[in-house]
Amino acid sequence: MALREPARMLAFGLDEWDLLLRIARQTRLLGRLAVIMDEAGEVEQLPASVQQQFTAARVFVTHYQRAACWEINRILAALEGSDVPLVLLKGSAYILAGLPPSRGRLLSDVDLLVPRELLDSFERTLLAHGWAAVKLEEYDQRYYRTWMHELPPLRHPQRLIEVDIHHTITPLTSRLRPDPEKLLADSVSLADGRLRILQPVDMVLHSAVHLFHDGELANSLRDLVDLTDLFQHFGKHAGFWEKLVERARSQELLRPLFYTMRYTNRFLAADIPVSAMSAAGDAAPTAPVLRIMDNLIAAVMLPEHPDFPRRRRVVAQWLLYVRSHWLRMPPGKLLLHLARKQIMRWKHRQATAGAVLHGNR
Amino acid sequence: MADRGLLLQTGPFTVRVHSNINGFIRLMQQFYGQFPVVEAPAIADFHVRVTRPGGIRRWWRPQVQFLLDGQSPFQPFQLSHAFPLFEWGLNWSIAMRAHQYLMLHSAAVERGGKVLLLPAWPGCGKSTLCAALVSRGWRLFSDEFGLVRVDDGQLVPLPRPTPLKNKSIDVIREFTADVEIGPAFHGTRKGTVAHLRTPDASVVQAHIAAPPGWLVFPRYRVNAPLQMKPIARPQAFLKLANNSFNYRLLGLQGFRVVTRLVRNCDCYTLSYSDLDEAIDMLNRLVDT
Numbered sequence: 001m002a003l004r005e006p007a008r009m010l011a012f013g014l015d016e017w018d019l020l021l022r023i024a025r026q027t028r029l030l031g032r033l034a035v036i037m038d039e040a041g042e043v044e045q046l047p048a049s050v051q052q053q054f055t056a057a058r059v060f061v062t063h064y065q066r067a068a069c070w071e072i073n074r075i076l077a078a079l080e081g082s083d084v085p086l087v088l089l090k091g092s093a094y095i096l097a098g099l100p101p102s103r104g105r106l107l108s109d110v111d112l113l114v115p116r117e118l119l120d121s122f123e124r125t126l127l128a129h130g131w132a133a134v135k136l137e138e139y140d141q142r143y144y145r146t147w148m149h150e151l152p153p154l155r156h157p158q159r160l161i162e163v164d165i166h167h168t169i170t171p172l173t174s175r176l177r178p179d180p181e182k183l184l185a186d187s188v189s190l191a192d193g194r195l196r197i198l199q200p201v202d203m204v205l206h207s208a209v210h211l212f213h214d215g216e217l218a219n220s221l222r223d224l225v226d227l228t229d230l231f232q233h234f235g236k237h238a239g240f241w242e243k244l245v246e247r248a249r250s251q252e253l254l255r256p257l258f259y260t261m262r263y264t265n266r267f268l269a270a271d272i273p274v275s276a277m278s279a280a281g282d283a284a285p286t287a288p289v290l291r292i293m294d295n296l297i298a299a300v301m302l303p304e305h306p307d308f309p310r311r312r313r314v315v316a317q318w319l320l321y322v323r324s325h326w327l328r329m330p331p332g333k334l335l336l337h338l339a340r341k342q343i344m345r346w347k348h349r350q351a352t353a354g355a356v357l358h359g360n361r
Numbered sequence: 362m363a364d365r366g367l368l369l370q371t372g373p374f375t376v377r378v379h380s381n382i383n384g385f386i387r388l389m390q391q392f393y394g395q396f397p398v399v400e401a402p403a404i405a406d407f408h409v410r411v412t413r414p415g416g417i418r419r420w421w422r423p424q425v426q427f428l429l430d431g432q433s434p435f436q437p438f439q440l441s442h443a444f445p446l447f448e449w450g451l452n453w454s455i456a457m458r459a460h461q462y463l464m465l466h467s468a469a470v471e472r473g474g475k476v477l478l479l480p481a482w483p484g485c486g487k488s489t490l491c492a493a494l495v496s497r498g499w500r501l502f503s504d505e506f507g508l509v510r511v512d513d514g515q516l517v518p519l520p521r522p523t524p525l526k527n528k529s530i531d532v533i534r535e536f537t538a539d540v541e542i543g544p545a546f547h548g549t550r551k552g553t554v555a556h557l558r559t560p561d562a563s564v565v566q567a568h569i570a571a572p573p574g575w576l577v578f579p580r581y582r583v584n585a586p587l588q589m590k591p592i593a594r595p596q597a598f599l600k601l602a603n604n605s606f607n608y609r610l611l612g613l614q615g616f617r618v619v620t621r622l623v624r625n626c627d628c629y630t631l632s633y634s635d636l637d638e639a640i641d642m643l644n645r646l647v648d649t
Contacts, residue, residue, distance in 0.1 A: 015402040022408060022430055049375065049404040052461045059460040063610045306408070306431040 006036045010045060017050055023303040027221045030054075031061035031104035039103075061104050064161075068092050071110050071161040076194055078129035084122050086195055087113040087187050089166065089206060093197040094226070096190055100233045101226040109153065109162035113198075115184055116167040123151055123165065131156050131163065169206045176213060178205070178251040200234040201244045205253050208260040221267075221301055227260050228268040241276040254283035263297055362386050366408075368399040372508070372519035372567050374459070376451065377405040382425060385411055385443035391543060392444075392522045395561050407454045411447050413440065429454050438549075445546050445554050448524060452505055455519075456606045462517065463618045464606040465507030469516055470499035472647050475574030476516040478507050478626070480604045483551075486581030486633075489529040492557055493636045494643065496537040501563040502571075506606075511614055514621045515570040520563040522556040530555045536636055575646060576601065576626040579633065587638045589631045589646075597628035 012020065024030040034054035037043045043051060072092060079086070088096055091107030114122050131154040133141070144152040150166040168180035183206075187196040198206060204227065211223045234240045248257040258280040264270035265277070284290060366379040367389070380386055410428040413419060414437055424437035427450035434453065438446040456464060467480035468491035477499070481487040491504045501520050502508075508517040525533055525542065530553065534542060541558040576597055577589075592600075601619055602608045608615040627646075633639035 013402060014404050018402070018404045021404065026430065047404060049406065052373070053404075053406065056458060056460040059607075059611060059614075063612060066612060307410075 006040050006042075009037065010042055014047065017047060019305070021050065021053055022306050025057075026306055027303050028106050029104075029222055029225065030057040031106055032222075032225065033104070034058050035104035058104070061106050064106055064108065065095050065102070067159065067161050068095060068107055068110050071156075071159060071163065072096065072195070074129075074156070074159075075110075075112075075126070075163065076192075078125055079122075079194075082121075082125065084114060084118050085184065085187070087184060088190075088195060088197050089113055089169075090210070090226075093203065096192075096195060097197050099230070101229040103229075105222075105226075108160075109164050111150075111164045111166060113166050113169070113180070113183065113187075116180070119151065119165065119167050123154070126154055126163065130158075134162060169209055170213065174213070176209065176252060176256075178209070178253055182251070200230070200237070200240065201247045204230050204234070204244060204260070205248055205251065205257060208256040209253055212256040212259045221303060224260075224264055224268060224301065228264045228270040231264060231270045231272060235271065235273075241273050245276055245279045248280070248283075254280060255285070258283045259293070259297075263301065267301065362389070365401070368401060368403055368405060369393055370397040370399050370567075371521055372503070373517055374406045374455065374519070375399050375403055376407045376409060378409050378411065378447070380411040380443070382411060382413065382440070382443050384441065385425070385447070388444040388543065389447075392556060392558055395559070395564050397564075406458070407451065409447070409451065409454070411443055411450075442546050442549060444543075444556070445524070445549055448522065448556070451521075455506065459508070460607050460610055461511065463509040463511060463608065463611055463615055465509065465601065466505070466604050466606060467507035468504045469502035469507045469518075470494050471502060471516075471518075471571050472499050472644075474571055475647070476502060476571050477575045477577060477643065477647065478516075478573055479577055479579050480507065480601060481579055482604070485579055486529075487579055488523055488525060489532060489581070490579050490633075490636070490639060492523050492525065492529075492533050492540070493536055493640060495523075495560060495563070496533070496540055497640055497644075500566060501559060509573075509618055509622060510570065511611070511618055514618060514625065515572050517570050518563070518567045520559045520567050522559055524551075524554050524556055526554055527552045532636070533557065573622055573626050576623065576628045577643070577646075578630045579639075580631065581634065582632055583634060585632050585634045587631075587633050587635065587642060589629050589642055592628050592630055594623050594628060597626070598623045 009017075009020070020033075021030065024033045030053070034043075034057050037046065037054065043054065046054075068091065072086075072088070075086065089111035091102075091105060092110045093099070094102040094105065095107070134153045134155050136144075136152055141152050144150065150164050153162040153164050155162045169178060169183065170176045183198055183202050186199045186202065188199050189196050197203065207223065207227050207230065211220055211227070244257070245254070248254045261270070261272050261277055261280050265272050285293065362378060362380050366377045369376045369378060371393075378389070380389075408430050410431075412426060412428065414424055414426050423440040425440045425443040425446055426433050426437040427435065427446050429450065435450070465478065465480050466482070467478050468487045469479070470477050470491060477494075479487045479490060488504045491501070495501045501518075501523070502516060503519040503521065504523040505521070506519050508519055509515070510517055522543070530542065530545065533540065543556045543558070545553050545555040547553050578592075578597075578600060598619055601623060602615070605615070605619070608619065611618065629646075631639065631642070633642075
């Protein structure tokens with residue numbers, strides 16, 4: 001795999017490059033691939049067409065990273081005078097803290113963690129400074145506000161980056177309930193004192209929860225790459241692994257940590273100490289369940305040929321979608337939610353079908 | 362084109378096109394027959410499929426969809442509009458991805474080794490003026506994209522069929538007998554569209570870049586007297602930056618490229634109604 005051993009790319013034939021570039025683009029890793037080759041100092045040996053596509057990808061990533069920094073700059077300006085602690089999550093945290101996952105990383109939103117009691121005033125401040133709710137159906141708005149761990153996304157009409165404001169890292173209805181107070185209390189200040197990021201172990205756990213218990217896992221190889229980078233970077237620090245396992249245990253996040261270790265190691269050769277792996281193994285599911293997860297994860301996480309999607313993947317994607325909701329809310333609510341979503345989807349399809357019939361003669 | 366796909370070279374881009382729609386394949390032969398074909402194996406910049414969606418639309422009011430890397434970025438068209446859908450889809454794909462260039466929304470034609478840029482928004486008559494200039498011996502770079510190389514500021518040709526819209530179709534037919542115009546597609550998003558075949562000479566020289574020489578912002582107005590006015594460079598800069606597909610995306614680099622381009626060009630606005638007069642004026646501008 002190209003991400004693991006960049007040197008092997010030098011031996012690629014044109015056909016292999018052709019497919020690799022498409023897959024990298026599909027998994028949002030083209031920029032990352034370009035940076036890997038830059039770091040290896042081998043870009044000039046690559047076919048001209050690859051260099052061109054890398055150049056375009058670098059421009060694109062740089063633009064979005066710049067836009068995210070500017071968005072944060074604007075938020076700080078809007079907050080001038082108030083002392084809401086602004087904790088950056090995921091992409092924007094990696095970029096502003098200069099952590100390894102930021103290399104060539106694309107992002108389309110800025111994720112923030114805000115104490116729950118300051119949520120309303122924070123949202124009002126942004127609305128007063130020109131941000132607006134991204135247009136959502138009324139049901140979706142309500143869904144976010146009553147059940148989710150974040151507000152409906154906000155966006156400034158003149159800019160392209162969305163702002164997602166979280167007050168904790170798992171949905172309110174989820175079975176996993178890590179304590180956001182602890183995350184905030186242990187967050188670390190960046191050079192610009194108004195900005196903070198989660199401490200390393202929480203950063204890993206947040207990304208792990210997001211990947212394995214919140215998202216839909218489709219096309220999430222990029223998130224696994226983030227986690228591999230974090231392991232490699234923080235893993236060198238003394239006591240990191242012990243602290244990570246201990247924190248996961250106390251926050252009841254050992255299961256997602258187990259999955260993260262297992263799959264970063266399996267797919268991206270992340271270097272994880274045996275002791276940490278076996279400690280996290282306490283939270284492993286039973287052997288048959290684990291076997292099913294292994295199959296599903298391999299089916300959706302590993303990219304496939306863009307022209308020949310397999311049915312297996314579609315089925316696996318659907319199963320993991322159901323799983324993510326199962327983890328997110330109790331069965332009664334889940335049924336109600338999925339039924340409403342299906343009806344909304346059906347209505348939407350009717351509406352667009354009508355528009356196509358009447359509009360596009 | 363049905364199984365392995367066609368690897369088409371258009372300017373700096375290699376496009377892999379798959380399709381099993383016969384009418385579309387015939388039009389591709391008519392409009393791209395003179396273009397170079399790349400031998401496999403090759404790295405394509407764009408992987409495009411022009412296919413029929415499944416389901417009821419196979420029989421009832423059949424449709425065609427444009428797929429880029431297996432994804433369909435827009436609504437299907439009616440089946441007979443496969444060719445304009447491909448042209449439009451490829452333009453969209455280029456505009457979304459080719460950020461190794463500064464992309465201007467501009468026609469570009471070359472004469473005497475320098476490029477005349479005609480940046481304009483739709484409806485200003487840039488395609489018509491471009492088609493008319495090309496029929497009088499200018500070399501076609503593109504009627505849609507001014508591709509500016511970031512490192513040396515040179516313009517890169519991207520010859521493709523020129524889409525003529527509505528009245529422009531007859532205007533060009535009357536203007537010159539010496540062009541090949543394809544079938545008219547009625548009722549597209551832009552009204553009736555018919556495509557002008559790319560001159561062979563432009564295709565043969567598609568690898569030859571050239572520096573910019575003139576920047577002329579055209580504006581067609583019914584019965585307007587011919588008027589060409591120089592404009593100040595800062596004004597030209599703003600007009601050009603606003604008209605670019607990816608000026609903001611390129612950041613500081615975009616600023617530098619546009620600055621350099623404006624410095625190296627004589628900048629004008631042109632309002633016209635008569636093509637012959639406009640072309641005379643532009644020829645004189647270039648030949649002096």
